[in-house]
Structures are given as structure tokens and as C-alpha cells.
Amino acid sequence: MTRIAKRSTCPISSSLDLLGDKWSLLVMRDLLFRDKAHYREFLASEERIATNILADRLERLEAAGLIEKSGEHPRSGKQTYVATEKGQDLIPLLLEMMLWGARHMPPTDTPPQLVAALERDRAAAARAIREQGGIEAFLGSLGG
Amino acid sequence: MTRIAKRSTCPISSSLDLLGDKWSLLVMRDLLFRDKAHYREFLASEERIATNILADRLERLEAAGLIEKSGEHPRSGKQTYVATEKGQDLIPLLLEMMLWGARHMPPTDTPPQLVAALERDRAAAARAIREQGGIEAFLGSLGG
């Protein structure tokens, strides 16, 4: 009866400190699922994030090591962001969120083929999306 | 070449409207993983949610159909909350969040046995935790 686990600690709180807001995961989705990389592209998402909020989130996500500034802006003025390994590891979490939303928050624009692929094999789908750098490419490879 | 998906819409935004804050998922964790059901038990969690925030979140989660008030408080003053089907479907998402945190947000108090079980078979772990009504019980059943 002398258990180790006297206090149940399966803390998601540390993750929520970083990700527990409306925008952070949205930026990661744009980066990981849609093939976005530029400040301008994030701004263009249908959720309409404000410029100051976006700048703040990019900064926080970079500070936390989820993303990195990659491209220089030699003369073209193009700054690009990429997801780190740590950031890419959010793919399964984001997919679960998509799946939950597709099931319980109708109406959904989530492609049925994607839902099907996820229900068939989550891990495989996550791997493929990661390797192909987005959902669009993954869906294309499913058969089109 | 006439694709259906002209605009990439894999919206997690609807989910984030409800869950994209620091506390909602924490309440769901208490409900789903730790065997909590009473207002007072949620308050007792180490993250120290404020009373008005808790009341607000419980209300929102109930309105969204993730939880239900169950017990009456005839004279005993005991109100209990339970997760609905929709709420229980968050288990995989919460597990992914735990796993991500365990990997990338050290130090973690997440039991290594749980991490191992999750990496072995996420779906099976999710099912077991759901059936047994918590992580404590699940860990106990793993061998102890």
C-alpha cells in the first residue's frame, strides 16, 4: 500500500502556460499544416490576428524554441519562420484538436478524407504530414 | 486539376474559441484524469484557479456540452460534475499535451510508466484511462 504516487501530477499546466491562448496554436497550425512561413501569410489567415499580437506570439514561440527565424531579407525583405523539432512535435496534438473539432464542433470544413485517414492511423498520418510539410500535400498523396 | 480544396481549411479555431485559454483544459484534466467532481476539488488543484474563473469555466463547459451537473445538493451541499461523451473525447488531446510537455517542458512530474504506455499505444491508453475513469487507476492496472 505504500504507493509512490501520493499526489497525482500529470501536469499539462506548463504546456498551457505557453500554448493556452487563442493564437499560439493557430500560428503553429499555419506553420505546420498550411505551408506558411512569412509574417504576411500569418496575417492573412481567416482568423485575422492583429499585427502586434502576431509579433508577440512569434517572439514567444521563438523564445520557447518552437520556431526559428530562418530566412534573411537580403534585399527582398522576406523574413521566414520555420518550426523546430520541438514545434513539429505539436503535430499530433494539433491533429487531435482538429479531429475533436470535426466531431463535435460542426459545421466543419475539415476534409472527410483527412478525418478518415486520422481515424485509420493517427501516427502514420502525423508522420506523413510532417514529412510532406503540410496537410495539402498529404491529402494530395492520398490519392488524387 | 479541378481540385475541391481551393482554400485550405482545417480549422482548429472553433475548438480554440472554447478551449484556447489557460483554465478550461485544466478543469477537464481534473475531471477526466484525476477523479475530481466537486467545485472544491477543482479549487484545490495546484494551479490555484480563482473562484470566479472556475465558476465561469464550469458554466461555459456546461453550455458547450462538455460537462454536466449531476449530483443534487438536497441537504448535503454536494454538487457534482461529470464529463459528457463530448468531454471524454478530449482525452486523446489531453494525453498528447501531456506527452509533449513531458518531452519538451522539463522538469516533468509525469510518471515514466505513463509516458511509456502512451508511446507504446496511444489509443489503447486513452481507452483504458477512459474506462477506468482516471490515470491513477490506469497506472495501478499497469502492474503494481
Add this chain to the structure above:
DNA sequence: CCGGATCCGTTTCGATACTG
């Protein structure tokens, strides 16, 4: 133009005190 920074009115959060 692009990637932000700054300003500012509005909304939301959250700690504490208080009530039925």
C-alpha cells in the same frame, strides 16, 4: 511594400472579499 513598434480604447482576467 515588408516586418514590425507604438498608441489607445475596450474587453477579459484574476485575486480577494463577501454572500446565501
Add this chain to the structure above:
DNA sequence: CAGTATCGAAACGGATCCGG
């Protein structure tokens, strides 16, 4: 015990300005 009421602090978000 299960919440409200209150009120200051923080976050939001729209508009605008700025350096490269």
C-alpha cells in the same frame, strides 16, 4: 460549500507610424 461582487491589472485588437 458554492458561488457573486468588485476592482485593478493584463490582454486584446484596430489604427497608425516607422525603419529598411
